[in-house]
Amino acid sequence: MKVETGPIQLLAAAMAMVNATAWILWSRWERPGYGVELRARLQPHPLIARGGDLVQVAPLIYPVLVVAAPSWAYDGSMNWSTEIDLALQGVGLGLWALGLAVGLWAALAIGAYGAVSGVTVDHELVSDGPYRYIRHPIYTALIAIAVGTTLVFRSYLLLGVAALSTFTHLWWAAAEEKLLGSPDGLGRVYDTYASSTGRFLPRVRRSRPPTGPS
Numbered sequence: 226m227k228v229e230t231g232p233i234q235l236l237a238a239a240m241a242m243v244n245a246t247a248w249i250l251w252s253r254w255e256r257p258g259y260g261v262e263l264r265a266r267l268q269p270h271p272l273i274a275r276g277g278d279l280v281q282v283a284p285l286i287y288p289v290l291v292v293a294a295p296s297w298a299y300d301g302s303m304n305w306s307t308e309i310d311l312a313l314q315g316v317g318l319g320l321w322a323l324g325l326a327v328g329l330w331a332a333l334a335i336g337a338y339g340a341v342s343g344v345t346v347d348h349e350l351v352s353d354g355p356y357r358y359i360r361h362p363i364y365t366a367l368i369a370i371a372v373g374t375t376l377v378f379r380s381y382l383l384l385g386v387a388a389l390s391t392f393t394h395l396w397w398a399a400a401e402e403k404l405l406g407s408p409d410g411l412g413r414v415y416d417t418y419a420s421s422t423g424r425f426l427p428r429v430r431r432s433r434p435p436t437g438p439s
Contacts, residue, residue, distance in 0.1 A: 230295035236377070237291035237299075240321065244285040247325050251332045251339070258340030265409040266343035267400055273393055280390035281367055284374040284383060291378055304379045317376025324369030331355045331362035339363065344410050350418055358427040360402065360418075364394035365425045398424055 269277075290298040297303075307313075332339055334354030355362035371390040375383035402424075405415040422428065 230299060233299055233378075234292050234295055236318075237288035237295075240374075240377075241286075241288040241292065243325065244288065247329055248285060250329060254332050254336055255339035256337075258337030258345075261337070261341065262346045263341065263343040264346050264348075265404060265407075267397075267404060269342075269396070269400065273396055276389055277393045277397065280371060280386055280393055283386045284371045284390075287374055287378060287380070287383060298380070299378055303382050305381065306379065310379060313376045314379075317373040320369045320373030321377060322373075324366040324373055327355055327362050328366030328370070331366060335363070344404060348411065350411055350414055352418060357422075359423045359425060361394070361398045361425055364398055368394060368425070 287298065331354060334356055335351050338345070338348075338351060359365060368387070368390050371383065371387040374380075375387050402415075402419060404410045406412065406419065
C-alpha cells in the first residue's frame with residue numbers, strides 16, 4: 226500500500242539530526258579512552274566485533290535513507306504495512322527517544338571507558354548515573370534505538386539489525402562481566418556491584434515480608 230511519504234521524511238530528517246548530534250557528543254566523551262594501556266583485553270570473534278559495529282551504525286543512519294529514498298526505505302518491499310502501524314510507530318518513537326536519552330546519560334557517566342574493550346591499568350568501577358541501576362545502560366540504549374527505529378520505519382531490514390543488536394550485546398555484556406569479575410578485572414568489587422544491579426533493566430526490588438509475631 227502506497228502511503229504519503231512527506232511527513233515521514235520530515236520526521237526522518239529530524240531523527241537524523243538528533244542522531245548525528247548524539248553521536249558527536251558520544252564520540253567526544255569517549256575519545257580520551259582510545260590508545261590507553263590495557264592490562265586485560267576482550268577478544269571477540271570477528272563476526273561479533275563487526276556485527277557490533279553494524280548494529281550501532283545502521284539504525285542511526287537509516288533515517289538518512291528514508292529522507293533520500295522513501296519509496297525504498299519506507300514504502301518498499303522491505304517494509305510492512307498493518308492497521309496498527311501508527312500505534313507501533315508511536316511506541317517506536319518513544320523507544321528511540323528513550324534509548325538516545327539513556328545512551329547519552331550513560332556515555333557521559335562512563336566517559337573514556339566507553340572506548341575500552343577490556344580493563345585499563347588504573348580501571349575503576351563506574352557506578353554513577355544509570356550505572357547506579359543497570360550494568361550495561363549503553364547496550365540497553367542501543368537495543369532500544371534499534372527496535373524503536375525499526376518500528377518507526379516499519380522495516381524488515383532493521384528488524385534483522387535489531388535481532389543482531391540483541392545477540393551481540395548479550396555476548397558483550399556476558400564477556401565484560403566475566404572479565405570485570407575476574408582477578409584481572411575488578412574482582413569482588415565488581416561482583417558486589419553486580420549483585421545489586423540489573424544487567425539491562427533495573428532490578429525489581431521485592432519488599433521483605435514482615436518479621437516477628439503476628
